[in-house]
Amino acid sequence: MLILLIAIFFLTTSCGKEIRDFFKAIDRYGYKSREPISKKTIPVDKQLLGGYVYNSLPVIISQKDELTYKMTFLSVELDQEDVEVEAFMSELPNGRFLNINMGDAYAFLKISMVINNQLPIKLLRNSLDMYVKPEELKSWLTKYGNEETFTPVDKDEVDIYYSFAFNKITVEKAYQIQKQELHEKMIDLFESCKDYYNYDLLEKRYPNEPLLSAAREKIFSKCNTMESYQTFITKFPNDELAAKAKIKIEEIKMYKADSLSYNLAVKQNTIDAYSKFINNSSTPVFKDSAVYKITALANNITENDIEWKWTGSSRTDAINLLFQKIEYSNQPMSSDWYQQHLTFYCLKLLQNDITEKGLLYLDKLAQKNPTKNDLLNLYLSKGFLLWSLDKTDLAIEVFKSKIEEAYVGEKAPTFKKKLKMWYGDLKDMEIAFPHEKPTWKKIKKLK
Numbered sequence: 001m002l003i004l005l006i007a008i009f010f011l012t013t014s015c016g017k018e019i020r021d022f023f024k025a026i027d028r029y030g031y032k033s034r035e036p037i038s039k040k041t042i043p044v045d046k047q048l049l050g051g052y053v054y055n056s057l058p059v060i061i062s063q064k065d066e067l068t069y070k071m072t073f074l075s076v077e078l079d080q081e082d083v084e085v086e087a088f089m090s091e092l093p094n095g096r097f098l099n100i101n102m103g104d105a106y107a108f109l110k111i112s113m114v115i116n117n118q119l120p121i122k123l124l125r126n127s128l129d130m131y132v133k134p135e136e137l138k139s140w141l142t143k144y145g146n147e148e149t150f151t152p153v154d155k156d157e158v159d160i161y162y163s164f165a166f167n168k169i170t171v172e173k174a175y176q177i178q179k180q181e182l183h184e185k186m187i188d189l190f191e192s193c194k195d196y197y198n199y200d201l202l203e204k205r206y207p208n209e210p211l212l213s214a215a216r217e218k219i220f221s222k223c224n225t226m227e228s229y230q231t232f233i234t235k236f237p238n239d240e241l242a243a244k245a246k247i248k249i250e251e252i253k254m255y256k257a258d259s260l261s262y263n264l265a266v267k268q269n270t271i272d273a274y275s276k277f278i279n280n281s282s283t284p285v286f287k288d289s290a291v292y293k294i295t296a297l298a299n300n301i302t303e304n305d306i307e308w309k310w311t312g313s314s315r316t317d318a319i320n321l322l323f324q325k326i327e328y329s330n331q332p333m334s335s336d337w338y339q340q341h342l343t344f345y346c347l348k349l350l351q352n353d354i355t356e357k358g359l360l361y362l363d364k365l366a367q368k369n370p371t372k373n374d375l376l377n378l379y380l381s382k383g384f385l386l387w388s389l390d391k392t393d394l395a396i397e398v399f400k401s402k403i404e405e406a407y408v409g410e411k412a413p414t415f416k417k418k419l420k421m422w423y424g425d426l427k428d429m430e431i432a433f434p435h436e437k438p439t440w441k442k443i444k445k446l447k
Contacts (some may be wrong), residue, residue: 024092026100029162030107033134036099037108037141040067045089047114051174054166056181056306058174071100074174076181094145097124108137110145110161117168122161131243190214196235209353219430226252251282258283265290271297271324298328303337310345319345320352326361326368335365335374343381347388347431355385373407376415380422390434396442403446412443416446 044063052059057076064070087100089111098109111120131152132140144150150159169177193199193215202215220241223229229245229252230333238241244271258281265277274290274297281287301321309318322342325333339362346358362382370378379402386395399419406414413421423440433439 014413026107031127031128032105034105036106037138038099040088042089042091045227051169051171052166053169053177058177060174068342074178092142113163118165120165122163127158186211191218193218255283258286262286294328295330298324299331300324323361326364335370339365339381346385355389359385387433392439400446
């Protein structure tokens, strides 16, 4: 019952913080008398026995003897013990009052009947001390005990009670609530561990407590430097988090190394430099930044840049620049221009490794939402590159797969006609193919 009172005190007084010490609260807010209201003569009311709870604060009322109750206030604070007090009932014409023996004085609760598993309680207030003498308490309660306020002569109205009610539960449930509350307090205590000093205090107080692992996790979560992780390992060498601390130390080392490598790549500011960094980096923040910079560089590559490289006798650089544009740019591009120049460059360079790479980049162009005409041109390019690699059967199959299709547009040619036009243009550029005459003869017969 007094546990419920504590919550009410918090709401009805200006104490500034929630009161969790029952007896200090009663001593401060309850009317006290060295004598009870009456002698102990009323038998224990069996209906009052059992467990009670208010706002997760449990109390048990049991029977000590025929006339005496035992009230056990179950502590929900880690630094408090359960408290047991004796009490007995006094009956007055206007109600029943429980005399609670606080040790050096009595406090008084007006008790109603248990209705719908709720027990209404009223605590006699200490504000009555200056108006009601202890020896007059019984007669005063007989006269005013049913009132909520009292108006002394020439004084303002005074409240008589703190009123509240709590729910009746089983004794087992009361202990379960206490256990749960204490467990949650323990979790909060260990999860709020600030440092190694606090950990040592916890370990000394609770040497075998499994929740010590939560305290270690809290300390670990605050580590963010090589030194702090090393301190954790030294303090808890056998803890499973020590292995994670070692990993964190290596990650920090990698971060520092990646930071240096990243700065070097930034100084070079080329797609190749950033790509090399990404392949050797394990730090996501740097890798993401490098990817962003690669995309920006690729977006800035223009068709003129590529042609300037080609005409400037840097043909390998030109085709690599073209590959980079296709690979990394996220901007719309002319698929037709890139596939035609890719095809021409590969056929002119006559380097199988570059041609093989060119085939891969044709596939990448095919993934950039080409038009139907662009797609047909990609098949032409793929067929001619395969032919240049002496993969004539595959080349013929590629041409055959589209031989009956036509381009879109007014007076647009068929795929077969465009194939012949391309072959003629390539011959004008003096580009030769393996087994050219027999292969071209087969291609012309495709239907």
